[in-house]
Amino acid sequence: MSTARNDLVLFSPSGIVARAAPVRKAARRLKAMGFDVRVDEAALLKQQRFAGDDDTRLAALHRIAGEAPAVALATRGGYGLSRLLDRLDWKAMQRSVEQGTAWVGYSDMTALHLAALAHGAAGAAQPGEGVRAGLWAGPMACDDFGRDDSDLGGDDVTQDTFSEAMSGELEAVGFRTEAGFDGLETSGRLWGGNLAIVQALLGTPHFPRVRGGVLFLEDVNEHPYRIERALLQLHQAGVLAQQKAIVLGAFTEYRKSPLDRGYNLKTVIAHLRSVCPAPILTGLPFGHVPVKVCLPVGRKVNLMVQGRDAFILW
Amino acid sequence: MSTARNDLVLFSPSGIVARAAPVRKAARRLKAMGFDVRVDEAALLKQQRFAGDDDTRLAALHRIAGEAPAVALATRGGYGLSRLLDRLDWKAMQRSVEQGTAWVGYSDMTALHLAALAHGAAGAAQPGEGVRAGLWAGPMACDDFGRDDSDLGGDDVTQDTFSEAMSGELEAVGFRTEAGFDGLETSGRLWGGNLAIVQALLGTPHFPRVRGGVLFLEDVNEHPYRIERALLQLHQAGVLAQQKAIVLGAFTEYRKSPLDRGYNLKTVIAHLRSVCPAPILTGLPFGHVPVKVCLPVGRKVNLMVQGRDAFILW
Numbered sequence: 296m297s298t299a300r301n302d303l304v305l306f307s308p309s310g311i312v313a314r315a316a317p318v319r320k321a322a323r324r325l326k327a328m329g330f331d332v333r334v335d336e337a338a339l340l341k342q343q344r345f346a347g348d349d350d351t352r353l354a355a356l357h358r359i360a361g362e363a364p365a366v367a368l369a370t371r372g373g374y375g376l377s378r379l380l381d382r383l384d385w386k387a388m389q390r391s392v393e394q395g396t397a398w399v400g401y402s403d404m405t406a407l408h409l410a411a412l413a414h415g416a417a418g419a420a421q422p423g424e425g426v427r428a429g430l431w432a433g434p435m436a437c438d439d440f441g442r443d444d445s446d447l448g449g450d451d452v453t454q455d456t457f458s459e460a461m462s463g464e465l466e467a468v469g470f471r472t473e474a475g476f477d478g479l480e481t482s483g484r485l486w487g488g489n490l491a492i493v494q495a496l497l498g499t500p501h502f503p504r505v506r507g508g509v510l511f512l513e514d515v516n517e518h519p520y521r522i523e524r525a526l527l528q529l530h531q532a533g534v535l536a537q538q539k540a541i542v543l544g545a546f547t548e549y550r551k552s553p554l555d556r557g558y559n560l561k562t563v564i565a566h567l568r569s570v571c572p573a574p575i576l577t578g579l580p581f582g583h584v585p586v587k588v589c590l591p592v593g594r595k596v597n598l599m600v601q602g603r604d605a606f607i608l609w
Numbered sequence: 610m611s612t613a614r615n616d617l618v619l620f621s622p623s624g625i626v627a628r629a630a631p632v633r634k635a636a637r638r639l640k641a642m643g644f645d646v647r648v649d650e651a652a653l654l655k656q657q658r659f660a661g662d663d664d665t666r667l668a669a670l671h672r673i674a675g676e677a678p679a680v681a682l683a684t685r686g687g688y689g690l691s692r693l694l695d696r697l698d699w700k701a702m703q704r705s706v707e708q709g710t711a712w713v714g715y716s717d718m719t720a721l722h723l724a725a726l727a728h729g730a731a732g733a734a735q736p737g738e739g740v741r742a743g744l745w746a747g748p749m750a751c752d753d754f755g756r757d758d759s760d761l762g763g764d765d766v767t768q769d770t771f772s773e774a775m776s777g778e779l780e781a782v783g784f785r786t787e788a789g790f791d792g793l794e795t796s797g798r799l800w801g802g803n804l805a806i807v808q809a810l811l812g813t814p815h816f817p818r819v820r821g822g823v824l825f826l827e828d829v830n831e832h833p834y835r836i837e838r839a840l841l842q843l844h845q846a847g848v849l850a851q852q853k854a855i856v857l858g859a860f861t862e863y864r865k866s867p868l869d870r871g872y873n874l875k876t877v878i879a880h881l882r883s884v885c886p887a888p889i890l891t892g893l894p895f896g897h898v899p900v901k902v903c904l905p906v907g908r909k910v911n912l913m914v915q916g917r918d919a920f921i922l923w
Contacts, residue, residue: 311868343872344834373868374834377841378880495838498812499845520658520688524809527691531813554625554687558657566692 300395303330303366303461304359305436307338307346309403310373315339317441318370324440324449328458330366335359338370345375353379356407360387363394365427366461371437372402372489380406380501385414392418392428397461399431401513402583405488408432408592410501412486417593427463432488432511432581433589450585460589467608468588472578472600479574479600483539485607486592487511490546494525497532506537509598509607511590513544513582519555522546523563530571540598541575542607545582576605614709617644617680617775618673619750621652621660623717624687629653631755632684638754638763642772644680649673652684659689667693670721674701677708679741680775685751686716686803694720694815699728706732706742711775713745715827716897719802722746722906724815726800731907741777746802746825746895747903764899774903781922782902786892786914793888793914797853799921800906801825804860808839811846820851823912823921825904827858827896833869836860837877844885854912855889856921859896890919 303325305318312318318339322332337355340347347355352375359367388411392398398407408430411417418429434440434457439449459465486505487493490512496502514522529535546560568575576598581587590607597608617639619632626632632653636646651669654661661669666689673681702725706712712721722744725731732743748754748771753763773779800817801807801824810816828836843849860874882889895901910923 311870313868341870343870343876344866344868345872374838377838381845381884494808495842497842498816498848499842501845502812524688524691528809528811528813531695531815534812552658554627554658556625556655556657558659562657570695 300365301330302364303332303368304335304362304364305332305338305368305370306335306355306359307370308352308356308379308407309346309369309375310344310371311341311346312339312370312437317437321436321441328454344373349378353382357384357387360384360391363391363396365395365397367396367398369400369404369435371435372400372404374403376403376406377495380410383410385411385416389416392416395428397427397429397431399433399589400435401432401581401587402435402489403492404435405432405492406496406501408488409486409493409496409503412503412505412593413501427461429594430592431460431589432592433457433460434587439587452586456588465589467606468590469604469606470578470580471603472576472605474603476574476576476600476605477602479540479598481509481539482595482597484508485511485590485594485596485609488513488592490514490522490525491517494528497528497534508538509540509542509596510535510538511542511544511579511581514546515548515583517546518549518552519558519560519563522560523566526567530567535571535573538573541571541573542579542598543575543577544579545584547583576600578605614679615644616678617646617682618649618676618678619646619652619682619684620649620669620673621684622666622670622693622721623660623683623689624658624685625655625660626653626684626751631751635750635754642768658687663692667696671698671701674698674705677705677710679709679711681710681712683714683718683749685749686714686718688717690717690720691809694724697724699725699730703730706730709742711741711743711745713747713903714749715746715895715901716749716803717806718749719746719806720810720815722802723800723807723810723817726817726819726907727815741775743908744906745774745903746906747771747774748901753901766900770902779903781920782904783918783920784892784894785917786890786919788917790888790890790914790919791916793854793912795823795853796909796911798822799825799904799908799910799923802827802906804828804836804839805831808842811842811848822852823854823856823910824849824852825856825858825893825895828860829862829897831860832863832866833872833874833877836874837880840881844881849885849887852887855885855887856893856912857889857891858893859898861897890914892919
């Protein structure tokens, strides 16, 4: 760790943690990576399908914002942040970011990230500043550090990227994209996350109005027609055309239908490209998949493509 | 039939009709009910998961609007209207309604109904006028008139209500609701339909801005947390609080999760009632269920509750 502080709090803003073992495993793994790990007192609570009732989860978010640890890492996603957005103290979130906190996660955490962006609580880091503070679309404890399927408890690339990001050293991510975008070079505010959550914020005060941005999206368990419907909604709402680029991550684990007859993710993207003027890139290593990078939500980034190699730099 | 015209066109604006048999059965049944039935030339086309490509389905809608039959009844839903909304000729839709056409269906047809309402193509019928013309949330050919499971090919209540609505005689629907709303009496524009479609229109130019309305909603294959998330979005967007009442139909065919632990449709509605000031009624016989009433979308209605008996009158 190149920064002085390395305290990391695991918290549960959304769904219940069914078993404590993956959290304990993640805590061990993160300690081995050099973090001073603490599990928030409410992280393992259970109320219906939530990690504690709304008041409890809200209090946990405010408590952690007050403590302003170096890293606030969600244990998992699920559903739950939508219930808290109207009641969250965005000034407290903003202060935690100013004091250096990185809020990290994906899936349901998209709601926290984008609402924070909408309410001006994303920090104000500029390109070139090697800071950790802010909103990071990135791994989560149970999914990426708490699995049983390897000694490391997760994917190496994911963990290394997270480690770099949390030390303030990560300055870019690269990925292989489709042919046809060679020479593309643009810049804008990076934002996005889980498509269903982006969709579920549209039209509300928690949806950030980012113009000229770079929008990244991923989703899980959604049939391509539902992915298309959500993307078409963003298009019809004027959101897609306002972006410099759309960058698609992984869309996984959906079930095909015998009625599809050749309709698939590829035809969805082709249709979107036929109606949306902004370039739509694919291949971002992000989503409900083991290999995921860290992406600074709200940061100004440069997007460059050389041949089929794409880079997002900040 | 009390009206002079009784021509009915079956058309497919969305998903493919996998088998022609239910359409033929529905046509026979509707003929037996007194309609002069015609199957649109494109109704049985297939392109990927759609009933013909976008241009073909759009041309079918414009062709039928030009013909202005007494009844334009969708064969089925699925997905597809979202792709056409930006290109639909709403003036042509409006003219067809002025010439007496009733556009009938549910599920994906919600997109046509609500976008027509948003673009001023819903007609201008007032309470008390016994007219058929306009937008009707109601049955569809394959689902409600084309099934094999009875000699009649569908549910009696559904067919009788449809018959009454299409003759201009239907003036109200009644249903059994929960206790706690006795004496409720309000009025407003009736609108709504499939929740996922209502959600997918939000923030776009195709979303009708109805204030002081009566909003009805149904859905299928959506877990209660997704229903809650969509309803919370409508709430956070200010839509629910602007309504005189929300009336919930059937929410069916979702799969529970072992993580729910007591979280269900009932707790969803309780949560919604705790944040939304508008009365939220349940029990409307409408949705992806055999027994469904016809509801005039865009019409001014009165909503009354006596004991547990609720009535929507126009």
